[in-house]
Amino acid sequence: MLTQAEANVENGPDTGNGVIISTRDVNVYYGDNHALQGVSLDINKHQVTSLIGPSGCGKSTYLRCLNRMNDTVDSCRVTGEILLDGVDIYGPSVDEVLLRARVGMVFQKPNPFPKSIYDNVAYGPRIHGLADNKDDLDEMVLTSLEKAGLIKEVQDRLHSSGTGLSGGQQQRLCIARALAVRPDIILMDEPCSALDPIATAKVEELIDELKENYTIIIVTHSMQQAARISQRTAFFHLGEIVETGDTEKLFTSPSDKRTQGYITGRFG
């Protein structure tokens, strides 16, 4: 009899929460460079999935496929199937601007706009026309700042510049900005690598709370972070997925020697 964890490793994710993103045989080319090779991975709804692997392994490339950020790179070509709730996001009827509202992104370096805290968060709802009036917009901004765990720290200075905040606060402001357009999925590309341990802990706590309502996919170089915050982990190496499984299983007894080598710090 297989344990549940083993069954997951063999048969794909636990579908208890349902699969929100399903990717099949995804290949990405940057010109002649075959950066991602036949990646198939299912992402469970309302869970945190972490993508780990050495630099250049394709994990960020994979992440950027999920909201078509790779479209902005001229030489980039994506093949394979990426289904969001069963709809091919590379299909002809998909509006990538709306897609990116639904699949938000937070980057490694906090990148608030050089605008006020309020305007940073209001930016998305404004361009997408989500608010009917000023009160509606105020509500959206405050709710997003609250969900991002930032409201207490900034409520007295909503109209000061977002760039004046500390690094950790800026990163949570970027998360609030992503939340304001009511996404289902939030992609995070090493969101804590520029933050100190306290700010990191706050973002990790936030991620843990956000998973109640959002699906989060995070690229991280910190194995401990992946272990702390994610329910599932995928290990990428040389443009392929080597192993996907429950985080607990992957960090206690990985199935593949390469995963073991990487997470234990033996990779030569």
Place this chain on the structure above:
Amino acid sequence: MNSGHIVKSFDEELEEVRNTIVEMGGLAETQLEAAVRSLTERNTELALKTIEGDKAVDELELAIDNMSIRLLALRNPVADDLRLVISALKIASLLERVADYAANISKRVIALNTAPTIAPISSIPRMGEMVRRMIDDTLKAYTNGDSDLAYDVWKRDQDVDQLYNSMFRELLTFMMEDPRSITSCTHLIFMAKNIERIGDHMTNIAEIIIYQVTGEMPKEPRPKGDKTSVTMIDNETP
């Protein structure tokens, strides 16, 4: 182990834990062998030396505890490294008990040596040798990461239990035949029980080794053969 860690001092620390476990296991094996020999030779001096030798095993357990705690705190081991450290903690505690049982046998040898004669004891050295070989193979399995050998040891405990069962009955019969032998036979039963427990501990350690190497515990239920808890001997039986 496959290739080493990028941080070499991490490898050295893990190696030190492994070596200390093997050293501790070797000592525990020697203690058992000496305890049984002190019985067959009726050698009080050797028994005293064996009791004294228990301290060295205790010290090694402490050393392994300290090394493991340090590794957990400073290296954050995961996967097979984590399994190695957790296994070391558990194995060290079991080996410490093994040495305690050996010391207890020696204490009983000293008591028995004050009696003029004792019941025939050929089964105890046989059990002792069986279990000593289990320790030896367990350590080999540990050193070589050999889960097949560990599995072999795991299954062997049943033979020890069977020998213990027959010895238990034999000694009960002796006591019924000659009540003057009750004191010495009781000591002998406890000695046999100690050896049987050491066999159980080797089964435990074998399981830990299987887990450490494969990441999984043995799937089948542990073979159990000690029936003495439910053994009764009819008074009428000669």
